[in-house]
Amino acid sequence: MESFDYYEILEISKTSDKEVIKKAYRKMALKYHPDRNPENKQAEEMFKKINEAYEVLSDDTRRQIYDQYGKKGLENNGMGFSGRDFSDIFGDLGSIFESAFGGGFNFGGSSRREKKIKFIPDYIYKLDLSFKEAVFGCKKTIQTKYKVYCKDCDGTGAKDGKVQVCPDCGGKGQVFMRQGFVTFSQTCSRCSGEGSITKERCSICNGEGFNFAEESFEISIPEGMDDENRMRVVGKGNELKNGSRGDLYIVTFVEHDDYFVRDGSDVYIEIPVFFTSIPLGAKIKIPSLRGEVELNIPPNSENGSKFIFKDEGIKEVNDKGYGDLIAIIKIIYPKQLNEEQRELLLKLHNSFGYESEPHKNLFEECFDRIKNWFKADAKPSLKKSKIKLK
16 A cells, blocks of 8 residues: 555644545545546546545544554554546546535446446536636636547447457347356447447557547636535536537535635624623624624623624525624633733733632632631540450
């Protein structure tokens, strides 16, 4: 096993839960997917590492062993990475894409008809957005590489389109084995279920059955897009034999902002407030997404108090409504005092008199009770009994 850290590969922390792991896997898998990085060996290797990391960290038992003993512990327990080929890895991605898009992303079906399809018409494109672009919408130029059936081999992957019937399965794509009264079938290993074999690869597409074509176009991103939101662009997917094209599914990933923290359509912002403003109260101008608003802090507000500004958040992408801006105050205390400041604070403290020492009033009765515990033992002493033995 090559030495690399699973958490670093997925760009997560060791305390991340399963949802965070799954989300990170989706993001990284889309970024380094072979369809988006054709003929890129580094992306291919990274894609394998991402799948290895996800396979281990998504399994509670494997993750526990890895956290305690590292990869050696997994190897010693026979629980290392399975080393599956890309068709199996596509299968994993397919299940994730199906959960995100509601089906239509089959990366390696089991039927013979599906096996003969060199590629599916739809595909996914990962789009990174800045916080501002996601909140307010924008126009983005999309540059894609989509698949086109190879005309030289008619999409077969064989030179001049010449393929032969597989001699092992007779073109059925499956081989059958009989055990007693039961017949079992399995995918033909020679033709991988295709039913045909290629003696000589097409030199134009290197036996893939398709080539890549580049395209650039502009799309409008609506207000309020969030992480893993998706857009469907009709007719911008892969090109089939008949010249029709599938659809392009754009998945968005939004950068974090230095000041605003997003939660759906709501936005949080932390407001530092100096401790002297707490007993006095304060009115301060704070930033909002569209300018500024006035925050009225009542006297004696607690640390972490929340103040809600209705409809000052992010537009809901599929609705006309807006979320809220939520300001949370954080009380700031001075790290050190000079002599003048110390005297002023002491003078202020003493000006409150008995009120400035609430602990005395609170614990006065308690102190008296404790003192009584340690007074001289007031219980009468017991006289020793004299026992005469006969």
